[in-house]
Amino acid sequence: MHELLQLDASEAARRVRDGSVPAEHLAQAALAHARATEPRVNAFLDQDEAFVLEQARAVDRDRAAGKALGLLAGVPVAIKDNIHVLGRPTTCASHMLRGFVAPYDATVTARLKAAGAVIVGKVNLDEFAMGSSCENSALKQTRNPWDASRVPGGSSGGSAACVAARSAFISLGSDTGGSIRLPASFCGVVGYKPSYGRVSRYGLVAFASSLDQVGPFARSVRDIALAMKVMAGRDEMDSTTVSNPGPDYPAALAEDLKGKRVGVVREYFDRVPDRSVAAVCEAAVQRLKALGAAVVEIELPHADFGLHVYYIVASAEASSNLARFDGVRYGLRAAAENGIATYVNSRGEGFGPEVKRRIMLGTYALSAGHYDQFYGRAGRVRTLICRDFAAAFARCDLIASPCAPFAAFAAGAKADPLSMYLCDVYTIPSSLAGLAAMSLPAGFDAQGLPVGLHLAAAPMADDLLLASAHALEQDLLADRTLNLNRLPRGLQG
Amino acid sequence: MAHATAVDYEPVIGLEVHVQLKTASKMFCGCRVQFGAPANSLTCPVCLGLPGALPMANRQAVEFGIRVGLALNCQIAHRVKFDRKNYFYPDLPKGYQISQHDEPLCFDGELQLPIPDATGAPKVCRITRAHMEEDAGKSIHMDASTLVDLNRAGTPLIEVVGGPDLRSPEEAYVYLTTLKRNLSYLGVSDLSMEKGSLRCDANISVRPRGRQQFGVRSEIKNLNSFRAVKAALEYEIKRHIRVLEAGGTLHQETRLWDEEKLETRSLRSKESATDYRFFPEPDLNLFDVPRAWVDGVRAALPEMPEKRLLRFLHDYKLARADAEYLVGDRAIADFYEAAVALLDNPRKVAAWVVVELARELNERNCDLADLKLTPATLVELIGLQDAGRLNNITAKEVFRAMVESGEGAEACARRLNKLIERDDSAVQAAIAEVLGEFKDGAVADLRAGKQAAMGFLVGQCMRKLRGKANPKDLPALIEDAIRRE
Numbered sequence: 001m002h003e004l005l006q007l008d009a010s011e012a013a014r015r016v017r018d019g020s021v022p023a024e025h026l027a028q029a030a031l032a033h034a035r036a037t038e039p040r041v042n043a044f045l046d047q048d049e050a051f052v053l054e055q056a057r058a059v060d061r062d063r064a065a066g067k068a069l070g071l072l073a074g075v076p077v078a079i080k081d082n083i084h085v086l087g088r089p090t091t092c093a094s095h096m097l098r099g100f101v102a103p104y105d106a107t108v109t110a111r112l113k114a115a116g117a118v119i120v121g122k123v124n125l126d127e128f129a130m131g132s133s134c135e136n137s138a139l140k141q142t143r144n145p146w147d148a149s150r151v152p153g154g155s156s157g158g159s160a161a162c163v164a165a166r167s168a169f170i171s172l173g174s175d176t177g178g179s180i181r182l183p184a185s186f187c188g189v190v191g192y193k194p195s196y197g198r199v200s201r202y203g204l205v206a207f208a209s210s211l212d213q214v215g216p217f218a219r220s221v222r223d224i225a226l227a228m229k230v231m232a233g234r235d236e237m238d239s240t241t242v243s244n245p246g247p248d249y250p251a252a253l254a255e256d257l258k259g260k261r262v263g264v265v266r267e268y269f270d271r272v273p274d275r276s277v278a279a280v281c282e283a284a285v286q287r288l289k290a291l292g293a294a295v296v297e298i299e300l301p302h303a304d305f306g307l308h309v310y311y312i313v314a315s316a317e318a319s320s321n322l323a324r325f326d327g328v329r330y331g332l333r334a335a336a337e338n339g340i341a342t343y344v345n346s347r348g349e350g351f352g353p354e355v356k357r358r359i360m361l362g363t364y365a366l367s368a369g370h371y372d373q374f375y376g377r378a379g380r381v382r383t384l385i386c387r388d389f390a391a392a393f394a395r396c397d398l399i400a401s402p403c404a405p406f407a408a409f410a411a412g413a414k415a416d417p418l419s420m421y422l423c424d425v426y427t428i429p430s431s432l433a434g435l436a437a438m439s440l441p442a443g444f445d446a447q448g449l450p451v452g453l454h455l456a457a458a459p460m461a462d463d464l465l466l467a468s469a470h471a472l473e474q475d476l477l478a479d480r481t482l483n484l485n486r487l488p489r490g491l492q493g
Numbered sequence: 494m495a496h497a498t499a500v501d502y503e504p505v506i507g508l509e510v511h512v513q514l515k516t517a518s519k520m521f522c523g524c525r526v527q528f529g530a531p532a533n534s535l536t537c538p539v540c541l542g543l544p545g546a547l548p549m550a551n552r553q554a555v556e557f558g559i560r561v562g563l564a565l566n567c568q569i570a571h572r573v574k575f576d577r578k579n580y581f582y583p584d585l586p587k588g589y590q591i592s593q594h595d596e597p598l599c600f601d602g603e604l605q606l607p608i609p610d611a612t613g614a615p616k617v618c619r620i621t622r623a624h625m626e627e628d629a630g631k632s633i634h635m636d637a638s639t640l641v642d643l644n645r646a647g648t649p650l651i652e653v654v655g656g657p658d659l660r661s662p663e664e665a666y667v668y669l670t671t672l673k674r675n676l677s678y679l680g681v682s683d684l685s686m687e688k689g690s691l692r693c694d695a696n697i698s699v700r701p702r703g704r705q706q707f708g709v710r711s712e713i714k715n716l717n718s719f720r721a722v723k724a725a726l727e728y729e730i731k732r733h734i735r736v737l738e739a740g741g742t743l744h745q746e747t748r749l750w751d752e753e754k755l756e757t758r759s760l761r762s763k764e765s766a767t768d769y770r771f772f773p774e775p776d777l778n779l780f781d782v783p784r785a786w787v788d789g790v791r792a793a794l795p796e797m798p799e800k801r802l803l804r805f806l807h808d809y810k811l812a813r814a815d816a817e818y819l820v821g822d823r824a825i826a827d828f829y830e831a832a833v834a835l836l837d838n839p840r841k842v843a844a845w846v847v848v849e850l851a852r853e854l855n856e857r858n859c860d861l862a863d864l865k866l867t868p869a870t871l872v873e874l875i876g877l878q879d880a881g882r883l884n885n886i887t888a889k890e891v892f893r894a895m896v897e898s899g900e901g902a903e904a905c906a907r908r909l910n911k912l913i914e915r916d917d918s919a920v921q922a923a924i925a926e927v928l929g930e931f932k933d934g935a936v937a938d939l940r941a942g943k944q945a946a947m948g949f950l951v952g953q954c955m956r957k958l959r960g961k962a963n964p965k966d967l968p969a970l971i972e973d974a975i976r977r978e
Contacts, residue, residue, distance in 0.1 A: 084545050104538050205544040209775035238547050239778050320579050323588020324542045366770035
C-alpha cells in the first residue's frame with residue numbers, strides 16, 4: 001500500500017495544496033490500491049479510472065493556474081450509490097435503476113467537488129439502503145476488510161469497507177436507522193450521522209425522508225469534522241435543512257471533556273450478548289470519566305419501542321418514496337401488455353425481497369382503516385421517545401452506548417429478517433429523535449473484530465459531539481496496547 | 494323534471510373547482526408556469542420526480558391561496574401542512590401528489606350568489622375548504638401508446654370545495670359564474686376552462702323534497718365548460734330519479750361526462766376507489782402563517798363584486814341588472830368607473846357599456862383587453878353624440894369601428910365621414926332638395942296636417958345626408974323651410 005494512503009484527509013489535502021503531492025499521484029495511489037483490494041472487499045459498484053484521474057488533473061491544473069484550492073483538494077472520496085454524482089450511474093444497488101445515469105449532482109456531491117475532492121467511485125449498499133449487512137445489494141456482495149467471511153454491516157457497507165480498506169480517505173453514506181453507524185462499527189472506522197437537518201438530502205435517493213441523513217465516514221474524527229465543514233449547512237433545495245450555518249466543525253474539536261456529563265443507560269451495556277463487546281464499550285466510558293467527564297445514569301423508557309416505531313414510520317415513507325420507480329420514465333421497464341402491467345411487472349422484477357417487504361409493510365401501515373393504529377400511533381410514540389431524549393439531555397451532554405449488540409457477523413448468518421432488524425436496536429432511537437450520533441472505533445472484541453462506541457448528542461449539538469469524540473479518540477490512539485490504528489487484517493500480507 | 498314522478502325529488506349538488514394559480518414558478522420548484530410550451534420543456538429534477546429531488550414550497554403560491562381564501566370569506570390556517578396523496582398514474586411522476594389533507598389552508602367560507610334564497614335574501618353557498626396542491630402532468634393517449642407532458646406537473650392549484658348547498662343545475666351554473674367572477678378580481682389565475690386553468694367536478698345526489706338525509710351521490714368528472722356542468726347535472730338528476738322510480742338502487746361512484754353522447758358513464762365504484770394513503774409530507778417542514786401576513790393580504794384585496802355592486806346601485810343609481818353586468822368582470826367594472834370619472838353621467842356611460850360594449854364582447858367572444866377601446870375614447874364618443882355631431886345610429890357605427898382601430902372618436906368619425914359639420918348649409922340644401930322632390934306628395938300631406946309625413950321627409954333627408962345630421966333636429970328645420978316657402 002502506498003504510504004500516501006496512510007495520511008488523513010486533512011494532511012493529504014494540505015500536501016496537495018502546497019504542491020508537495022500532485023492530486024493525480026494521490027488518485028493513482030487510491031486506484032492502484034483499490035485494484036489490489038477490491039477482489040476481497042468488493043466495495044465499488046462504479047469506479048471509472050478516466051473519470052477519477054480527470055478530476056485529479058483538474059485540481060492540479062487549478063493549482064498550476066494559481067487558483068486557491070479547497071479544503072479537500074485532491075482527496076479521494078467515495079460516494080454511496082444512492083447519492084447522485086452527475087454523469088455516473090446511480091443504482092441504489094437495485095435492478096430497478098438499471099441504466100439510470102444521474103442527471104445532476106447531489107448537493108453534498110457538488111459541495112465536495114467545490115472543495116476539490118476527487119470522487120473515486122460509487123460504493124455498495126443494501127438495496128435502497130434497506131438492510132444492516134449490505135447483503136441486500138442486488139449487484140455485489142461487499143465483505144468486511146477485517147475478515148472476508150464477514151459482512152461489512154449496512155446499509156452503507158461499501159462506504160465503511162472502502163475507508164477501512166484505505167481505498168478512499170472519506171466516503172459518504174446515508175443513515176436512516178443506523179446505516180452509517182453500524183457498518184462503521186463493524187469496519188472499525190468513524191461513521192457520523194449529523195443531526196437531522198444539518199446536511200442536505202437533495203440528490204440522496206430517499207428511503208425514509210423524516211429519518212434519512214447523509215454523513216461521512218473517515219479514519220479520524222478530524223476528517224469527519226473537515227467533511228462536515230465542507231458539506232453541512234442550509235441548502236435552498238432541501239426545506240428540511242436548518243437555516244443557521246452550523247458550527248465551525250474543525251475548530252470545535254479543541255473543546256475537551258472536562259465537566260461534560262455522559263449519560264448511560266445501564267441495561268444497554270448489560271444486555272449485550274457478547275461480553276467482549278460490552279467490555280470494550282465499558283472501558284471507553286471509563287476513559288471518558290478519566291478525561292474529566294462525569295458519568296450519569298439515565299433512562300429512556302420509550303426507546304425500547306424504537307424498533308417498532310421505526311419499521312412503521314420508515315416503511316410507510318419508503319412505500320411512498322419508492323412509488324416513482326414505476327418503469328415509466330427511467331430505470332428498468334419490464335415487458336408488459338398494458339400500463340398497469342408495466343407497473344406490476346417492472347416493480348415485481350426490479351425490487352428485491354427486502355424492498356418489497358418494506359413497501360408492503362408501509363403500504364399496509366398507511367392504508368385506510370389502519371393509519372391511526374399504525375402510522376398515527378407510531379408518530380405518537382416517536383414523540384414520546386423525543387421527550388425521553390429531551391429529558392435525558394437536561395441531565396447529560398452526551399449519551400454513550402454500544403453501537404451494536406455484536407461485532408461483524410458472518411455472511412449469511414442472519415437470514416431471518418427480524419434478527420437482522422435487531423442489529424439496529426441501539427442506533428434507531430437517536431434517528432427517530434434527529435440526534436447527532438456516531439460510531440467511534442473503541443477497540444476489538446474477543447475475535448479481534450472492531451467494536452464501535454455509540455455516542456449521541458442533542459439535535460444540533462454536533463460540535464459538542466465531535467469535540468468529545470475527538471478527545472476520546474486521541475486518548476484511545478495514545479494507548480499502544482489497543483493498537484487502534486492498525487491495518488485491517490484482511491489487508492495485511 | 495321532464496316527466497312527472499310520484500315523488501317530488503330535490504337535487505343536492507356540491508362542486509369542487511380546481512384553480513391553477515398563475516405564479517411565476519411552480520409550486521415546489523423554480524420551473525416557469527406557462528401554457529402551450531413545447532412538451533416537457535418546462536421541467537427539472539423536482540417536477541420530473543427524479544430520484545433524490547426534493548420540493549421547496551412556493552411562498553407566492555401560498556399567498557395566492559390565502560388571497561383566494563379571503564375572497565371566499567374563509568378562515569386561514571395558522572400553519573401550512575402538506576400531505577402526500579399516493580396513487581400511480583403515468584403523468585404523476587413521483588407516484589404521489591403533494592396536497593393538503595387534514596389541514597387545508599382555507600376553510601369555513603361562503604360565497605354569496607346573485608339569486609334569492611327562500612327568504613328572498615341572496616343565496617349563500619358554503620365553501621367547505623380550499624386547499625393547496627400541485628397539478629399533475631398531461632397524458633396524451635395515442636392509438637397504441639400514451640405520451641406524457643410534464644410541463645403542467647407541479648403547477649400550483651387551489652381546490653375550492655363548495656358545500657352541498659346547491660339545489661339545481663341552474664344554481665350550480667350561477668355558483669360557477671359567481672365563483673369565477675370573484676376570483677377574476679384577485680388576478681391569481683387565468684380562469685380558463687379551455688386551457689385547463691379552471692376545472693370542475695360535480696357531486697350530485699337526489700332526495701325526496703323535505704328529507705334531511707342525502708341520497709347516494711355520484712361524482713361527475715370530465716366537465717369541460719360551465720354549460721357541460723349544467724348539462725351533465727341535468728342528465729345525472731334524471732338518471733338518479735329514473736333508477737329510484739324503477740325501484741333500483743344507486744351506488745356511490747365516479748362517472749365521466751361524455752360531451753358527444755351527452756351522457757355520463759361509470760368510471761369506478763366506491764369499492765374500487767383508490768386508497769390514497771395520505772400522510773404528512775416529510776420533505777416539507779410545516780411553516781407558520783403569521784396573522785400579519787394574512788392581514789396584509791386582506792388589506793391588499795380589491796373591492797369584491799358584492800360590495801362593488803351595492804356601491805354602484807347606491808352611487809350611480811343604476812338598474813340592478815346593469816350593475817350586475819358591470820361588476821361581473823373586474824376589467825369591465827374598472828373600465829366603467831374610469832369612464833365615469835371622465836364624464837359625470839353614470840347612467841349614460843352604463844348604457845354604452847352594458848349594451849354596445851357587451852354586444853361587441855359577446856359577438857367577438859373575447860375579453861375587454863382584446864378590444865382597443867379606452868374609457869377616454871368612449872367618453873369622447875359620448876361627447877360627440879351629446880354635441881349633436883353624431884346621431885344615435887352613426888355613434889354606434891363609429892363605436893364599432895373604434896373598438897377595432899383604437900382611434901379617438903372624432904378621428905374615427907371623420908375617417909368614416911360620419912361627423913355632422915357645424916356648417917348646416919349641407920343640411921339646408923338637402924332639405925330644399927327633398928321638399929322639391931316631394932312637393933306634391935309628402936309635403937302636401939304634411940301641410941294637410943298628416944304628421945306621419947314628417948317622418949318620411951326626415952328619412953329622405955337623412956338618406957341624402959348619409960346620416961350626417963341629427964334626425965331630432967330635422968323636423969324643426971323642415972317646418973322652417975316649408976314656412977319660408
